Amino acid sequence: MTPNDFIQLLQDAAIKRVVRFPVFVAGDEVTVSDFLALASPSLIVSNALPGATPWRQVKRLLGQETHSLALDIRQGFDVEKLCAIAGCVKGGELVYFLVGEEVSERRFYQRFNTFYHHADAAYFSQHGGMNLPQSISSSQHVPEYSSSFTSSGMTQDQQRAVDAIKQVLKGHRRRPALIVADRGRGKSSAMGIAAGQILSSDVKTVLVTSPSIANAETLFQHALVDSDCERTNKYRATYSNGSQLKFVAPDVLLQDKPTCDLLLVDEAAAIPVPMLNQMLTSYSRIAFSTTEHGYEGTGRAFSLRFRSLLNDKAKGWKEVSLHQPVRWAQDDPLERWLFDAFLFDAEPLYPDNIDEISVRIVDRDALLKDESTLRQLFSILVTAHYQTSPNDLLQLLDDESLSVFGAFAHGMLVGALLAQKEGGFDGALASDVVAGKRRLRGHLLAQSLASHTGTVDALTSVLIRVSRIAVLPLFQRNGIGTLLLNSAETYAARDGVGVMGTSFGVTPSLWQFWSSQGYIPARLGIQRDAASGTHSLQMVKALSSAPTWFDDIQALYSSNFYAQLSEQFSQLDPYLSALLLSAMAEPASLSEAQNRQVALFASGALGYDLVTGSLSQWLVSWLARQTKTITREDKGCQLMVARVLHRQSWDVIANEFGYQGRKDTELAMRQWIAKHH
Structure with a gap:
């Protein structure tokens, strides 16, 4: 079969069935150039080929309907961009992937290479001949396409x-x-x-x-x-x-x-x-x-x-x-190939019970050869986290600074922890980062702590950042997350790592988990995440003796957080503010005069405007002394935080907590203080 016959056969099948086929093309520059001349794709995406659209411009094509494409992935690729641009191709067209024939040392690409010979894919090689998709090469019956569109143009x-x-x-x-x-x-x-x-x-x-x-x-x-x-x-x-x-x-x-x-x-x-x-x-x-x-x-x-x-x-x-695709027919080969290659449809399996849990480091070389465990791992990550993407699959297999801890029940994976090694840079580079002269790729936690506090040692020492803890939903709240975290801490301590940390969009439940594990806050991001609406909280834990910079970071966080409560964090959930404050070191004791002022306010003898400073110091001190977790049901505590520390207006406070106005709201504050002073 000639290359022209190969292409024509694929095109005819795609047109007849209104589907798309993935076609992999491997060879030297002359072979690839000759093949593209025969295929005549409407668009070539490449960072190397002359006249092609570079990968950075792929986003401007989204939302459009395109004909056949050629995607040059010989120098690597962004999985999300590849999937997004493939979604623009209509039925009856082909997607050509330009690939290399050499064997990559990277695990992601070793796995990806096996999908050149997927049942739904075609493969053309300068040295290895031509393979057609199974549905074309076999006598397999394929139903004729029947349109599902209404007269209005919709399905x-x-x-x-x-x-x-x-x-x-x-x-x-x-x-x-x-x-x-x-x-x-x-x-x-x-x-x-x-x-x-x-x-x-x-x-x-x-x-x-x-x-x-x-x-x-x-x-x-x-x-x-x-x-x-x-x-x-x-x-x-x-x-x-x-x-x-x-x-x-x-x-x-x-x-x-x-x-x-x-x-x-x-x-x-x-x-x-x-x-x-x-x-x-x-x-x-x-x-x-x-x-x-x-x-x-x-x-x-x-x-x-x-x-x-x-x-x-x-x-x-x-x-x-x-169920009905808009741009292509049902059972589209390209869609099936994408789902298998990037685990789009990975759904977790559940063991019958979790009476025995063992935790061990997952060997990524073994994972590469165990597709079922890889699918289970990725499905657990997807199930537990709303921002998992196919690019995470690449990191999961190839990032050598990443360690994967797995929790197994009867040999089946039920939870995972991803631990990222950060820091370990020389003093000169770390100083440049702190001075704002350099920016490092990755090292999210170490770099943030160093640059926002001026602490060079946070980048020169090695720390471990827990980037994800994920447990199957059915088995959450069974201590599996704690088991995973304890194992990761033990391994880190054996390797001489002094500090573990994490960064996450803070919510009361996540805060309670991490603080219960001995982690203390180091920095709270000012900006909310637009999708989650949460502020990013960074927390750290010393695994042995705390490094010299550890106490400095905690002190900076505390002093800034007190001041930011009435401005940068005035819209923070008062309950979350109360929880964060309860973990702070107790400030200097109130004077007898300040305590007396608080008591006079509680009894109604002094108005709020005359005791704001004393009330603020008393409330912060009271929160720091709480040995039991503050509950969401303590509305009085949240009312106090919202008014005294967040400095929200009386109208806003009264409306939020269901009071008639300032007088009614102030009375509720007096009664709460009288009960707790």
Whole structure:
């Protein structure tokens, strides 16, 4: 078979079935050039080939429909970009992957190379001949393609989604819709079409929220197609009748609570469930969409958790599943190949019980040869964390500074801890980082501690950062996370590492876990994460004798946190502030005069404005003395934190805690102090 016959056979099969085939092309520059001349792809993505689109520009192609592509991955590639651009290719086309024939030493690429010969892939080699996909080379029966599109240009599934979203607006309150689909099923398009129809027919305001504005671009584009409107900027569109379509980031949405007639939550799987819970509380008409599999989503585990939440909060909610692909036919070979190569559909298995748990370091060379354990490991990470991406698979296999600890029950993986080695740089380089002259790749915790506190030793010494602890949901709260962490600490101490640390979006439950393990706060990030709405907290623990810089970092954190409470952290959850303050060292004792002022306020003899300083010092001292965990039910404590330390206004405080005004709120504070002074 000639190369031309090879290409023609693949193209004919793709056109007939309205599917896409992955085609791997290996050879020298002349061979690759000749092959591309025959294939004539509409677009070549490469950082090396002349006239090609560089990989850095791939994002501008998203949302477009493309013909056949050639993707040059001989110098490496970004998995997310590869998956995203592949999703733009319509059925009846081919995706050519330009690959090298040499055997890579990196585990990720050794595994990836095996997928050149996947059952759904074609392979052309200058030296190794040609292989066709199994469905073409065998006598396997493939059904003829039958269109599922309606007269409106949507699939039947999309039409059902549009109808469900419109029903949310005109039906009973608190009956949200959940649109569930794999990538490429047109759920964002359906949300946009529904928004456009709603806004064109009546004067309404529709808000869109998503982890980033880029996620919502497809929605915006489809909302504007058949409408008389103007895209004011990338965050807003105004219709001729006065209707508005606006994008609001999740954290801003929950903080400002702007009014709307309908809230659309696109890519809900990439937003933490607690934030979705707050949205359900604050808005009565909502439609959610979520990717079941793919690099935006977190698999079916998210859907199960979220469905449980909907059952609790909105009994009449409706689910619409989109199965029909928009750009290609069902059982698309490229899609199947992507799912297998990058573990998009990895779902965890569960042992019958966890009566015996053993923890050991996972050998990555052995993992490379054990696809079932690799799938189990990746599925656990995806299930437990909302921001796992296929690029994490590359790091998992290839990052030599990473150690993987696995918790096994009867030989089956049920939990994992990822530990990253950081620091260990020479003094000159560390000093340049602290001075702002250099920026290091990676070393998230060590670099942050050094640059934000001026502590050079945080970069010259070696520390271990726990980047992830993940346990199968069914077996959480059984001490498996603690077992994993204790094992990692033991290994680190044996290797002479003096400090373990972590960095995470802080919530009360995560704070309680890490503080219970002996970790102390070192830095709280000022900016909230737009998707999670949380501040990043860095915590550290000395494994033997604390290094000289350890106490300095803790002291800096404490002094800054006290001052930041009324400004940078004035919007922090008062309960979380109380928990963080309870871990602080107790400040200098209050004077007798200060204690007397607090008592006089509690009895009503002195007004609040006359005792603010004494109240502030007393409250911080009281929190630091608490030996038992402060509970969410202690509303008086949270009221005190919000007013005395966050300095929120009386109106805001009264509204938040359900009091009539300042007088009523102040009385509640007096009563709480009288009980605890």
